[in-house]
Amino acid sequence: MNRVDAPGPQPALTHPTWQAGSPTVTVVVASIDASDTITASLTRFLEEVGMQGELILVDASGDGTADQAKALFPGLRILRRPPGTLAPELWRDGLNASETPLVAFSTAQMIPARGWLESLRGRLESTGAAAVGGPIDPASRLSPADRAVYLLRYVNYLRPLPKVEQVEPPGDNALYRRASLEGLEALWEAGFWEVEIHRRLRERGASLAMASDASVEFQGGGGLGLALRQRRDHARHYGAARGGRMTRAERLMRSVVAPLVPAILIRRITAALAKRGRGIGPWLTALPSLSLLLAAWSAGETTGTWLGPPARGRTVA
Structure with missing residues (x-):
């Protein structure tokens, strides 16, 4: 199993002071037995969020991931769910617990590139899309099992991204406008399964887009x-x-x-x-x-x- 070390000592997380008085974005990070990657993942996601909004960790681990995150980041908002809960169900609960006009989803197996959130927001603004996704790169030292997971789940988001007629942002790296999701609450009652959400958004005439610079890196583990x-x-x-x-x-x-x-x-x-x-x-x-x-x-x-x-x-x- 891989282990990812965080870049340098980790200061205790405190409640942020919002720019312009109100948060604009919530990053929902789903974690399932991610004790090997949680520190490095949350460190980078918190750096990306900064004072733009908040990060919610929704955890369904049996390996103490949530306790580890709580100890390292005391001010972090953590929602705990039973082991066996799937990532789309964790994203659903994070979405329901947030109120910001923008909501992003990822997992604790991912580490975002610097400028990740700004790239997503910039692409969202320039295209007027309902949702924008980004590439998912494989870490350089994945185990054979993790490389298999990558091929099955994320190979379509390996860079360089080819031009396609219908863009399908990945559930593990996407930013949504809350206003575009209004009226679809019943659709994600069983979990935020992005393919079904995207199909309904298209039926309503909304567009989806990709931001080639807004990458996250899959670290494996589990x-x-x-x-x-x-x-x-x-x-x-x-x-x-x-x-x-x-x-x-x-x-x-x-x-x-x-x-x-x-x-x-x-x-x-x-x-x-x-x-x-x-x-x-x-x-x-x-x-x-x-x-x-x-x-x-x-x-x-x-x-x-x-x-x-x-x-x-x-x-x-």
Whole structure:
């Protein structure tokens, strides 16, 4: 498992004094067993937020991540949720707990580049978009399992970003206008699943954009076992969302082709690397773990298609 050291000693966090009297942005950071990366991640996100607003950590860890964050940053606002809660559910709770006109989402496995927040805000203002996302780069020393997670989850956000007709900001690196989300509250009741949110925003005529300079770096951590459970549960939600719009015959056909899903996804991953002028060679050590993750995804998607998403409870901080 990787360990990321924070750059220098960490001063105690105090409640910020807002510029112009009122906060304008909330950064919601979801953390799940992120004790190896939480210090470096929060240090940089807090530097980026500065006096523009606040950071909310929404934690569902079983490894003491929240306690570690509380000790290092005593003034930090922390919402605790049960282990097993997924990142979109953590983002939902952070969104509901915030009031600022702008809300950004990421995770404690990410470290933002300097100027990250200003790049997102600048792009949001220049485009008039409802949401703006940024690239997700892999850290230089990821384990094979973490590299597999990166390929499955983030390869589409590897720089250089290709030009595409339909932009899809990543859930782990995006900034939203709260006004654009008004009226969609019921849609994120089960979690802030960005693909569904983006689909509805487009239906309402809103635009989405990317800011090529607003990058975060994926640090890994958490282990393969956690990643397998998360991919299975994410896939079950995805399958449930799609299955709800299918006829029984369509669901049967989807189940029949489910064994082909890993091969299809590997082909997409290879194509995404090729678009960026990169081959699969440097990633070969990730393939065994990637195969397991793809199998977990396929099984979860099939289960969700027929049985719906896993039941989840809510815990109020």
